[in-house]
Amino acid sequence: MKSAVIAFPGSNRDRDMIAALTSISGTAPNVVWHKETNLPDVDLIVIPGGFSYGDYLRAGAIAARSPIMGEIKAAAARGVRVLGVCNGFQILTENGLLPGVLMRNASLLFVCREVKLEVVNNRTPFTGGYEKGQVLRCPVAHHDGNYFADPDTLKAIEDNDQVAFRYAEGTNPNGSIHDIAGVTNRAGNVLGLMPHPENLIEAAHGGTDGRALFASALEIAA
Amino acid sequence: MKARVTITLKNGVLDPQGQAIEGALASLGFSGVDSVRQGKVFHIELAETDPGSARENVENMCEKLLANTVIEDYTVEIIN
Known part of the structure; x- marks a missing residue:
């Protein structure tokens, strides 16, 4: 399957993402600049980490209104x-593809550490390579990762199994409501996680727990 | 014509920055501060001369970009 990575001014994890996708799929992803209005024909679109537009206004707010986002x-x-x-x-939350919002961390601190992630729903295209309830190790590095949704939205995403990952074993690093670390859209084909x-994804990283997410999304046997 | 837009967090949304500022005010000796909520103000200059159209236009800006209405409320003042 083919993939694309979207690049914004201020993205800084795009090269990590390109390296991961290349390592797992054997093929380099298309890199698409945010001003483009045409997407290549791909099966997976990845929006990487960083500080697009310097987090001006709100984290992700300006990038969410970029030309490519309509596509x-x-x-x-x-x-x-x-x-x-x-x-x-x-x-993805700012442009409405995913519910809720990521607010400033409750501690007000930038957090850069490893957390534990529970796979809450393994029936998504991204999580099929994991067992339900499996606990993964995963690094976080963010200042605005405090997931929030109003009570009606929260109930809807819980009832519809849209919570893909929760912070586990007391490692919630940012105050996210219900320990939510990753959510999908209703259909399950859009996933966001902090x-x-x-x-x-490789031994040099100290572990490979993230690999199955990309292998699942690209339908590659892990 | 000018517009002033004020963005505030909705009631019930946790505001750790406001709480930190409240704590700093207390440590400076300002007593009797019950609560601090942090927000944003935008001053926008408009070519529009009709106040009604200007308000409608700025409210549209708030809905589409200036506020995240999941957690924020906005108020628009039109200033001649």
């Missing part, structure tokens, strides 16, 4: 898989 919204509606990591998650699975 991504249309592709998501056709069932194309869309993955947003960290700033990518913030961008942790960085692309930074735990």
Whole structure:
């Protein structure tokens, strides 16, 4: 399957994402600049981490209104898989593809550490390579990762199994409501998460727990 | 014509920055501060001369970009 990585001014995890996708699929992803209005024909679109537009206004707010985002919204509606990591998650909530919002960490501190992630729903295109209830190691690095949704939205995403990952074993690093670390859209083909699975895919990273997420999304046997 | 947009967090949304500022005010000796909520103000200069159209336009800006209405409320003042 083919993939694309979207690059914004201020993205800084795009090269990590390209390296991860290349390592796992054997093929380099297309890199698409945010001013483009055409997407290549791909099966997976990845919005990487970083500080697009310096987090001006709100994290992800300006990037979410970039020309390419209309194309991504249309592709998501056709069932194309869309993955947003960290700033990518913030961008997907800001443009309405995912519910809720990422607020400033409750501690007000930038957190850069390893957390534990529970796989809450393994029946998504991104999580099929994991067992339900499996606990993964994964690094986080963010200042605005405090997931929030109003009570009605929260109930809806819990009832619809849209919570893909929760922080486990008391490692919630940011105050996220219900320990939510990653959510999908209703259809399940759009996933956003704050942790960085692309930074735990080979022995040199100290573990490979993130690898199955990309292998699942690209339908590659792990 | 000018517009002033004020963005505030909705009631019930946790504001750790406001709480930190509240704590700093207390440590400076300002007593009797019950609560601090942090927000944003935008000053926008408009070519529009009709106040009604200007307000409508700025409210549209708030809905589409300036506020995240999941957690924020906005108020628009039109200043001649």
